């Protein structure tokens with residue numbers, strides 16, 4: 354039940370509790386309680402909207418940055434990760450397997466701003482060995498949603 | 514020459530579909546929410562589409578064997594056993610058809626002709642009656658009752674059986690009512706039919722879309738298996754309506770006759786669709802489960818919504834239709850649908866399009882987005898509070 358609730362919210366968190374309750378075939382109160390519990394247990398962490406900033410006049414540049422670091426004795430990668438994710442420009446940070454260690458997403462108003470952030474903040478961090486910055490040119494799909502696609506009913510009226 | 518006089522009488526005698534006029538109307542209107550179309554709003558899952566594309570890239574553009582690619586027939590047999598506990602031989606008892614639609618036509622033509630009666634429990638999908646008439650046989654309407662949630666009851670069957678009865682058509686989960694039949698419902702019917710020489714055509718296109726318990730086929734009863742033609746397909750469960758592919762399983766003696774008609778009428782089902790269908794059966798259980806889950810949520814949403822605005826509605830447990838009772842509005846099904854369309858731009862289909870006993874009901878499909886459904890419920894509620 355909780356998983357199904359999460360699936361529903363992951364797709365559209367603006368449904369009301371009563372709509373969700375009907376979809377799941379349970380009482381509204383139960384939905385409210387489940388959500389509260391999921392929030393308290395940090396399973397639901399937030400409800401951000403998925404936005405195609407390209408279509409707005411709010412210029413945003415996104416860069417994906419591969420970072421190689423030396424892990425610190427006793428702390429592994431956590432310490433350096435913490436130093437990095439504290440920056441508000443960093444919108445995403447993961448520890449990776451493979452050629453590099455940390456995968457960082459940085460957003461800024463311009464390429465220059467992002468480049469400066471990397472040069473002045475990220476690269477100089479003590480345990481950072483190297484960075485490799487990739488700017489996003491166009492987003493096709495994020496969180497399961499295709500950007501250039503609108504739900505449109507193309508079905509012909511047929512007799513059946 | 515008067516061409517009309519040259520036309521075949523038992524074709525011209527069949528009236529055109531009553532729903533057509535609504536479709537002509539909505540083609541000229543903007544902003545209509547259609548709960549009128551009986552097909553999935555999902556696009557065929559990508560892995561299935563991709564297999565179709567690959568098959569074209571590889572140049573598989575020839576006819577397949579008449580009965581359908583043997584690899585597909587094998588997958589169909591595995592699927593029927595895995596999902597519905599029905600065993601068939603891929604070589605002799607399966608035929609790949611141009612949709613369940615072709616299978617319906619083949620099954621009726623292989624069994625019934627002039628002088629034979631075909632029992633059609635109504636309200637029902639529109640093709641059975643048409644195909645029966647085209648075959649020269651006589652359709653006999655059996656009125657299903659809303660108080661039985663449109664399940665077939667032994668008493669109702671007893672009343673329409675005559676010495677000429679040749680075929681009984683079963684179609685659960687049902688279009689247009691959303692009704693299902695469970696094991697006990699069938700047990701009664703099986704008991705009654707056992708010593709009678711009556712064949713069964715069971716259209717199970719919506720089998721996967723069963724929201725309570727497991728889908729049961731009348732062919733699951735051993736004593737019925739040989740005399741039942743089971744029709745299933747890909748259109749509804751795998752969201753593959755436009756591919757035009759389905760299948761039919763039956764005893765080899767029936768199959769031989771159906772194959773003849775199929776051979777001469779269509780040769781074989783579309784080859785591209787057959788390759789896609791193999792992928793559908795092999796690797797799409799999760800995709801199907803996700804779609805079923807989504808339909809189920811919408812089903813609850815619509816049922817609750819309709820009841821909330823004062824429509825009487827029994828709980829449909831299969832397919833993707835609700836079939837509310839509109840009698841207390843004082844309108845006929847036709848008036849209701851026409852006014853709802855003109856005044857609130859919501860399209861539902863009048864129940865009498867599915868047989869006379871559907872009068873007083875309307876069919877609404879929930880195979881459309883949650884946003885559309887929510888808006889349609891709102892508009893219908895506004896309509897009801899005004900009349």
Ligand SMILES: Cc1ncc(COP(=O)(O)O)c(C=O)c1O
Nearest residue numbers: 513612613614638688746748759
């Ligand atoms: C009950 C039933 N059977 C058969 C069909 C035919 O489906 P297809 O020919 O697409 O397989 C439909 C389509 O609406 C249906 O509702």
